[in-house]
Amino acid sequence: MSNQEKIMGAGKALFMLNVPNVEIARTLDVSETTVSNWVTKGGWRDERASGMAIKKTIQDNVLFLIDYQLEALRQLTEEYRSAGKLKLIDKGEVDGLSKLFATVKGKELSWANVVTVIRELLEYLASKDPDLAKALVPHTDDFLNTKRETMTV
Missing domain, CATH: 1.20.5 (Single alpha-helices involved in coiled-coils or other helix-helix interfaces)
Incomplete structure (x- = not known):
């Protein structure tokens, strides 16, 4: 699997968690247009809706x-x-x-779960100290990209 395929897989995992495209793009260091193309060409919207019902x-x-x-x-x-x-x-x-x-x-710890927890933490911090939350975003994105290399997406 190429690095680009891994990044797209990570993007899909985030999309399935209802992460906005702008956050997916920022986290994975790709353009919003790229994420939008993945969503459209991959049929991710329909898959997400179907997956939620099945789940x-x-x-x-x-x-x-x-x-x-x-x-x-x-x-x-x-x-x-x-x-x-x-x-x-x-x-x-x-x-x-x-x-x-x-x-x-006992859900297996996956990268998507880590992303969810990090997002919740940043939302909490933003409500308490918006400047701190904003300052942490680049570091959390780096952390998530490092984790993505070693965890199940």
């Missing part, structure tokens, strides 16, 4: 499965108690629930 559906389904699994385990433990015997829950049941939970909770 919501997946999250809803996983949460439903977690609720179902927890209810099944509750019923099982009640059966054990009412029979007067305490029995350990099958390891497979616990593993299944653990994996479902990890799907919702």
Whole structure:
């Protein structure tokens, strides 16, 4: 993968997080026109809209499965108690629930997540000390570009 493809991939990741084109351009040190061309030619708007709908559906389904699994385990433990015997829950049941939970909770740290946190920090700082936030922007952009080289986009 060429460096240009990596930069475009990083731009797409930011776009999917609803980062404005002007910020994408500044962060990746490319022109706004370049970002706009990527968005248009790559069909990113449609992909973002579609991805948001799919993500919501997946999250809803996983949460439903977690609720179902927890209810099944509750019923099982009640059966054990009412029979007067305490029995350990099958390891497979616990593993299944653990994996479902990890799907919702344990999101892998990616470059896009780091960008989100940095943006939130800069927004917070801008509300407290706008000059400081403005002064930090070039440094955070450098940091993000350095991280982009070593992290999953």
